[in-house]
Amino acid sequence: MTLGPYVPPYPVRHPRVLSLWEMIRLARRNYLAVWPEVAFGRDVIFRRLLFLDVVICNSPGTVAQAFVEQHEAFQRKSPPHRRALEPLLGDGLFVSDGALWRERRRVVAPVTHAARLPDLAPAITEAAAECAAAWARQPAGRPLDVLAETGRLTAEIICRAIFGRALGRDAAATVVAAFAEYQRLVDQTDLLALLRVPGWVPRPVGRRTRAAAGRIHAVVDRLIADILEGGAGEASLIRAMAEAEMPGTGAPMDRRAFRNEAIVLFMAGHETTANVLAWALFILSQDKPSAARLRAELDAVLAGRPATLDDLPGLPFCRAVVEETMRLYPPVPFLSRQAIASGRIANRPVRKGAVVLVSPWLLHRRPQLWDQPDAFVPDRFMPGAPRPSRHAYIPFSVGPRVCTGVQLGLAEAVICLATLMQAVELDLAPGAQVMPVARLTLRPGDALPMLVAPRAPAAAAYPSPVASPI
Numbered sequence: 001m002t003l004g005p006y007v008p009p010y011p012v013r014h015p016r017v018l019s020l021w022e023m024i025r026l027a028r029r030n031y032l033a034v035w036p037e038v039a040f041g042r043d044v045i046f047r048r049l050l051f052l053d054v055v056i057c058n059s060p061g062t063v064a065q066a067f068v069e070q071h072e073a074f075q076r077k078s079p080p081h082r083r084a085l086e087p088l089l090g091d092g093l094f095v096s097d098g099a100l101w102r103e104r105r106r107v108v109a110p111v112t113h114a115a116r117l118p119d120l121a122p123a124i125t126e127a128a129a130e131c132a133a134a135w136a137r138q139p140a141g142r143p144l145d146v147l148a149e150t151g152r153l154t155a156e157i158i159c160r161a162i163f164g165r166a167l168g169r170d171a172a173a174t175v176v177a178a179f180a181e182y183q184r185l186v187d188q189t190d191l192l193a194l195l196r197v198p199g200w201v202p203r204p205v206g207r208r209t210r211a212a213a214g215r216i217h218a219v220v221d222r223l224i225a226d227i228l229e230g231g232a233g234e235a236s237l238i239r240a241m242a243e244a245e246m247p248g249t250g251a252p253m254d255r256r257a258f259r260n261e262a263i264v265l266f267m268a269g270h271e272t273t274a275n276v277l278a279w280a281l282f283i284l285s286q287d288k289p290s291a292a293r294l295r296a297e298l299d300a301v302l303a304g305r306p307a308t309l310d311d312l313p314g315l316p317f318c319r320a321v322v323e324e325t326m327r328l329y330p331p332v333p334f335l336s337r338q339a340i341a342s343g344r345i346a347n348r349p350v351r352k353g354a355v356v357l358v359s360p361w362l363l364h365r366r367p368q369l370w371d372q373p374d375a376f377v378p379d380r381f382m383p384g385a386p387r388p389s390r391h392a393y394i395p396f397s398v399g400p401r402v403c404t405g406v407q408l409g410l411a412e413a414v415i416c417l418a419t420l421m422q423a424v425e426l427d428l429a430p431g432a433q434v435m436p437v438a439r440l441t442l443r444p445g446d447a448l449p450m451l452v453a454p455r456a457p458a459a460a461a462y463p464s465p466v467a468s469p470i
């Protein structure tokens with residue numbers, strides 16, 4: 001008997017469409033738990049939830065219509081999404097639209113552009129190697145929370161790459177814990193919108209939500225102050241952004257705008273990659289044949305040293321594992337917009353004010369697009385396999401609002417996964433339950449306890465404990 005590919009966990013799919021109240025009840029805990037089986041195969045879903053029109057685009061054609069062809073009409077983030085992120089990001093480009101978004105994007109995008117990769121990648125290799133060395137020293141039998149650890153690692157990387165300096169274990173831990181709490185508290189199920197309360201009516205933001213955002217702001221403010229007051233000549237990217245002239249006025253970005261964009265880069269740039277890494281490490285702990293195949297590639301190419309940007313062309317299976325992980329567990333599982341003008345999707349009118357939703361969670365498991373859609377099959381992404389359509393596989397979104405850090409995020413995930421998998425063996429801690437949960441991002445629950453053991457002889461090539469802030 002041959003075993004089929006590994007099928008990692010996903011929430012039950014309901015045999016019928018749920019009522020509005022059932023959906024709201026489940027959505028408050030997990031947005032992935034509300035979908036009926038039938039939703040995965042539909043091209044487009046039009047629903048009226050009390051007073052709100054909701055359009056869910058779930059085919060390459062309807063995704064292109066919403067996010068590319070009618071970007072002008074559907075560019076605004078939906079009110080619940082904006083409200084969920086505003087306490088943290090202010091008017092940062094992730095939640096802005098129109099002229100403000102265009103202006104900010106022109107300043108922020110070059111900071112993370114693919115052309116900067118050679119400058120940014122050494123920080124990734126360095127932090128990944130330090131993390132691998134620290135994991136290899138973990139006492140046998142004591143579980144490590146791999147979700148928190150990958151969060152600290154990617155926070156450290158974004159800090160070194162974007163802010164040009166080390167973050168340190170305590171500050172990284174503060175940000176990771178605060179963002180985890182922020183996600184737990186934040187409510188995107190906007191009952192007031194369903195009850196037709198206009199968007200300008202202020203919604204209550206909890207004291208604890210504001211406090212969690214405040215802890216993140218304090219870390220970023222300190223970084224900014226250090227850099228801007230650190231004297232002339234420092235070549236950090238964030239300093240370049242601070243000094244860049246705003247299109248039109250020629251003046252530098254004001255301090256508040258600059259701080260919001262720094263927080264956008266910090267949050268958008270670390271939480272997503274952390275989740276990809278945590279999911280990939282979990283899947284590989286369950287799918288031993290894929291883990292063995294990956295390690296054979298790593299041993300042949302790296303022979304015990306940490307991965308660098310130059311190694312990427314030699315690591316196609318590692319990249320395929322990352323891409324297949326993002327298909328099954330897209331870090332941003334729902335991309336929601338509000339129509340600021342009327343439009344048309346699948347030949348039906350969409351009224352101004354409607355919420356237009358594209359969900360990589362649904363699209364990436366659509367049976368018409370993927371063979372064995374719930375199974376982990378990295379071969380789909382190996383060189384030579386037909387590439388999925390650019391509107392069918394969208395972990396970084398698509399259209400003018402596409403992620404500015406696509407190349408950086410991909411390179412970071414591959415370098416980190418290669419470096420960690422070569423250095424250590426990972427097993428899920430006994431009794432640990434893993435189930436995908438989505439609030440703002442898609443995570444394997446609140447924690448991912450795993451047992452870690454060094455993998456000889458590769459671990460010997462990594463740096464000693466003394467230099468490690470991770």
Ligand code: HEM
Nearest residue numbers: 094112268269272273332335395396397401403404405409
């Ligand atoms: C695997 C890693 C990553 C994934 C899967 C990812 C995914 C995404 C997605 C899906 C969006 C669009 C959200 C929406 O339309 O609602 C987005 C936006 C964005 N991402 Fe990423 N991202 C990743 C890494 C990064 C990195 C490393 C950076 C920068 C350091 C970054 C910066 C941004 C920014 C600035 C935006 C806002 C773009 C805009 O609204 O114009 N991301 N990302």
